[in-house]
Amino acid sequence: MAGRYTPKTVLAHLIQRRNQTYSEIVAEFVELGGTITERHLRRLASGERAGTTPQTRRTLQRMFGKPVEELLAPYVPEQAGQVVPVTAAGGRITTGNEMEVLDMAASRARAFALAAQTGLGSEAMEQVYDDVRHVAKAYPQRPLPEILGQLVETQDLVFALLESRQRPEHLRQLYFLGGVTGGLLAKASHDLGNPHAALTQARTAFLCADNADHHGLRAWVRGLQSLVSYWAGNPHDSVRYAQLGAGYAEQANSTTSVWLPVSEARAWAALGNADATRAALERAENAWSTVVEGDDLDEMGGLCTFGRNRQLYYAADALAWLPGERETAERYSHQAVDAYTDQSHPEWAFGDAAGSHAAMAITRIANGELDGAADAIAPVLGLPTERRINGVVHSARRVHQALRQSGRADDARDLQEEIELFTRTPMQTYPR
Incomplete structure (x- = not known):
């Protein structure tokens, strides 16, 4: 909930009256077609920032029913009795009092459904699934600072439900969701450059996968451990985790059966083993014939599934390590870049x-x-700080290393300096 402090601006007051978090306001903002970070919204609401784009001004006015100039004006307490117009589903403007009552009622209903002592019902279980599914789909596409709070809250919710009395048929489902949220937080820890925390989350996620007795989830967590180890500079561990998950993937018949061998290929390539790399890439391609639709982890979407586009990227990333695979690496990299254009x-x-x-x-x-x-590297160097996750920064450093080893470093001095400037401000430096 927005804290009950004295608001600095009319915007801060209206957000407080709506009884929503800033992340919820940002999510609604995005649904209306706008783009804004939670940090920017907080700075606008606190009066620290006044500059906005035309799109931001239009969306804020639509959400709160007031011109931006009025929204960013200092809040005068005497205005407290005024009605707060907000946009309801379907575009109808309702009063703030109505919306506050409805929000409170919805929160109370959700809390009752999820915390009932007799255990979760089918509708409440579906709500929890939707919460986890939403974060899984959003993760690869939105900056981590925008969704991290929601991810942590979702994990807290799942763990709290597991710690309370539940029906036996729901325990397995909750452990499954606990494994998914733990895996997502392992990825988040990795993206923030903390492999120790990432592997800790992954171990807990694997424990949940065991309790859920879910082969696909076990394989997926092993894939995350392989990924974390690869970017942490531990390719032997990356190979080991990928191989540990292979047996589970074969039983799951999910897209993890593709992800694990192609992850193994990247690690073998980092070790300079071209034969093992090619063999793993071939196994990954052949694994598509074993993938069966309907796996509940794949159906989560987003980070929980592995598609053709990611396979192209992983193959390009692997082959770029190997001098003897220059032509094949170039072909895969072109296909991967084209695949991610849309x-x-x-x-x-x-x-x-x-x-x-x-x-x-x-x-x-x-x-x-x-x-x-x-x-080729220009779009990467143009990424804002909140998208400079650990893997992206390491990829840029690999380009820098390739320039140093090319024998033409002097001819690429400007590009090297651009990369150095980019890697100097990873996402960890982003103010939150």
């Missing part, structure tokens, strides 16, 4: 798109195309 595609992910561009830059450096490499 940002409206369900599989689009800003991190994988950035990694694809980095792989293309590395292959162009190997071919002596420094201008082409600069063009």
Whole structure:
């Protein structure tokens, strides 16, 4: 809930009256077609920031029914008795008092349904599934600072439900959801450059997968452990985790059966083992014939499933390590970059798109195309701080390393300096 402090602006007062968190306001803002970060919204509400884009002004006015100039004006307590207009579903403007009553009623109903001593009902269980599914789908496409709070709250909810008395038929489902949220938080910890916390979350997620007796979830968590180890500079561990998950993936018949071998391929490539890399890539391609629709983890979508686009990126990333695979690496990197051009595609992910561009830059450096490499890495270097996750920063550093090893570092000094400037401000430095 928005804290009950004395608001600095009319906007802060209206947010407080709506009894919503800033992350909920941001989510509604996005649903209306706008783009804003929670940090920017907080700065506007606190009076620290007054500059807004035309799109932001239009969306704020639509949400709160007042011109932006009035919303950003200092709040005068005497205005407290005024009605707060907000946009209801379907576009009808309702009063703030009505919305506050409805929000309170919805929160009370949700709390009752989820915390009933007799255990969850089918409707409440579906609500929890929707909460987890929403975060899983949003994760690859939205900056982590926008969804981290919701992710942590969702994990807290699932763990609290597991700690209370539940019907036996719901325990397995809750452990499944606990494993998913734990896996997402493992990825979040990795994205923030904390592999220790990431592996800790992953171990708990695997425990939940065991309690849920879910082979696909076990395989997925092993894939996350392989990913974390790869970017942490531990390719042998990455290979080991990928291989540990292979047996579970075979029994699940889910897309993890593709993800694990292609993850193994990246780690073998980092170790310089071209034969093992090619063999793992071939196993990944062949695994598509074993994938069966209907796996409940795949149906979560987002980070919980592995599609063709990610396979192209992983293959390009793997082959970029190997000097003898220059032509194949170039082909895969082009396909991967093309695959991530459409940002409206369900599989689009800003991190994988950035990694694809980095792989293309590395292959162009190997071919002596420094201008082409600069063009390839340019979209990555333009990413805002809140999207400079750990894997993206490491990908940029690999491009820098390729430039150093190319023998033409002096010709690419400006590009190297751009990369150094980019990597100097990873997402960990983003103020939250």
